Amino acid sequence: SRGCKLIGSGSAIPALQVSNDDLAKIVDTNDEWISVRTGIHNRRVLTGKDSLTNLATEAARKALEMAQVDAEDVDMVLMCTSTPEDLFGSAPQIQKALGCKKNPLSYDITAACSGFVLGLVSAACHIRGGGFNNVLVIGADSLSRYVDWTDRGTCILFGDAAGAVLVQSCDADEDGLFAFDLHSDGDGQRHLKAAITENEIDHAVGTNGSVSDFPPRRSSYSCIQMNGKEVFRFACRSVPQSIELALAKAGLNGSNIDWLLLHQANQRIIDAVATRLEVPQERVISNLANYGNTSAASIPLALDEAVRGGKVKPGHLIATAGFGAGLTWGSAIVRW
Numbered sequence: 001s002r003g004c005k006l007i008g009s010g011s012a013i014p015a016l017q018v019s020n021d022d023l024a025k026i027v028d029t030n031d032e033w034i035s036v037r038t039g040i041h042n043r044r045v046l047t048g049k050d051s052l053t054n055l056a057t058e059a060a061r062k063a064l065e066m067a068q069v070d071a072e073d074v075d076m077v078l079m080c081t082s083t084p085e086d087l088f089g090s091a092p093q094i095q096k097a098l099g100c101k102k103n104p105l106s107y108d109i110t111a112a113c114s115g116f117v118l119g120l121v122s123a124a125c126h127i128r129g130g131g132f133n134n135v136l137v138i139g140a141d142s143l144s145r146y147v148d149w150t151d152r153g154t155c156i157l158f159g160d161a162a163g164a165v166l167v168q169s170c171d172a173d174e175d176g177l178f179a180f181d182l183h184s185d186g187d188g189q190r191h192l193k194a195a196i197t198e199n200e201i202d203h204a205v206g207t208n209g210s211v212s213d214f215p216p217r218r219s220s221y222s223c224i225q226m227n228g229k230e231v232f233r234f235a236c237r238s239v240p241q242s243i244e245l246a247l248a249k250a251g252l253n254g255s256n257i258d259w260l261l262l263h264q265a266n267q268r269i270i271d272a273v274a275t276r277l278e279v280p281q282e283r284v285i286s287n288l289a290n291y292g293n294t295s296a297a298s299i300p301l302a303l304d305e306a307v308r309g310g311k312v313k314p315g316h317l318i319a320t321a322g323f324g325a326g327l328t329w330g331s332a333i334v335r336w
C-alpha cells in the first residue's frame with residue numbers, strides 16, 4: 001500500500017505591514033491591550049492590486065523549489081481558502097500560473113482556519129486511494145477584505161498570507177501522516193461567520209417561489225462577526241481533545257512529539273492547549289506576533305518559517321491542529 005510524505009514548504013506575505021500602533025489610529029485600541037490579550041504585534045495586509053492568487057502561487061513555487069519537484073510533475077493542487085478571488089474557486093488559476101502541464105486536478109477547500117489540516121488529510125487520501133503522486137496543499141487567505149475595520153473586537157486579529165507544502169507519494173513504511181481527527185459543528189456558526197447579508201433576505205417581498213422576488217438581488221457577504229469569548233472557549237476545549245485523539249490513534253502522547261504547531265489565532269489559546277497537553281514552551285511553534293491570524297495560511301506559514309529557520313528538521317514529529325469558523329476543527333500527526 002501507498003504512503004505519503006511532506007517534502008517541501010513555502011510561504012509568501014504581502015508587503016504592507018500594519019502594527020498595533022497603526023490600528024490605534026483607526027479604532028479605539030492600543031498596543032498593550034492587543035499584545036496582552038492576543039500576543040499579536042504586527043500583521044500583513046493585501047492592498048491595491050495585490051492578489052491572493054499570486055501570493056498563493058509564490059508560496060507554492062517555493063515549496064516546489066524546496067522539494068525539488070517540477071511544476072510539471074504536480075498532479076493535484078488543493079487551495080484551502082475562504083477568500084477566493086473567484087467565487088467558483090481559484091485552484092485552477094494557480095495550477096495555470098505554476099505551469100502544471102499534466103492537467104492536474106485542482107480545487108478549493110473552504111473550511112476557514114481548519115482549511116489547511118483538511119487539505120493535508122485530503123491530499124493523503126488522494127495519494128493513498130486515488131493514485132496521485134505530487135499534491136500541492138496551499139493555505140491562503142485574505143480575511144482583511146472581510147474585516148469590519150471599525151470593529152476593534154475583530155480587526156486587530158487578522159492578517160493575510162499564503163503557505164504551501166508538497167505532499168508526495170511514497171512506500172507505506174515511509175508514511176509521514178500517522179493519524180488525524182476531524183470535526184465540524186454547524187450549531188456553532190452563530191459564534192463566527194461572514195454570511196450573505198441579512199439585508200437580501202429582508203428585502204424579499206414575496207413568499208418562497210413568488211414571482212415578485214424575481215430577479216434575485218446580487219449576493220454580498222457581511223463582514224466577519226465573532227463572539228470572541230465563545231470562540232476562545234471552543235478552541236481551548238476542542239483542540240486538546242482532538243490532538244489527544246489523533247495521538248492515541250498513532251499510539252503516541254504529548255511527550256513523543258517534537259513540535260506542537262497550532263493554527264495561530266491567539267497566543268493565549270496556544271499556551272492553554274500546550275499546557276493541557278503538557279508540551280513545554282520550547283516545543284511550541286508560534287509566529288503570530290508578526291502575522292496575526294492568517295486563517296488557512298497560518299499553519300503552513302509557521303511551518304515554513306520553522307523549517308527554513310532550522311527548528312523543524314527531517315524526521316521530526318509534529319502535532320498540528322486547525323480550528324475556526326464552521327465551526328470546524330481537526331488535528332493531524334505528521335512527520336517532516
Ligand code: ACO
Pocket residue numbers: 028029030033034037038112113114152153156192226227228229231232265266293295323324325
Ligand atoms: N482594544 C481595546 N479594548 C478592546 C478591544 C481592543 N481591540 N477589543 C475589545 N475591547 C474591550 C471590550 O470592549 C471589552 O470592554 P468592556 O469590558 O468595557 O466591555 C473588553 O475589552 C474585554 O473584551 P472581550 O471581548 O471580553 O475580551 P477577551 O479577553 O475575550 O479578548 C479576543 C477578545 C482577543 C477576541 C479573544 O476573545 C479571542 O482571542 N478569542 C478567540 C478569537 C479567535 O481566535 N478567533 C478566530 C478563530 S479562527 C477563524 O476561523 C476566523
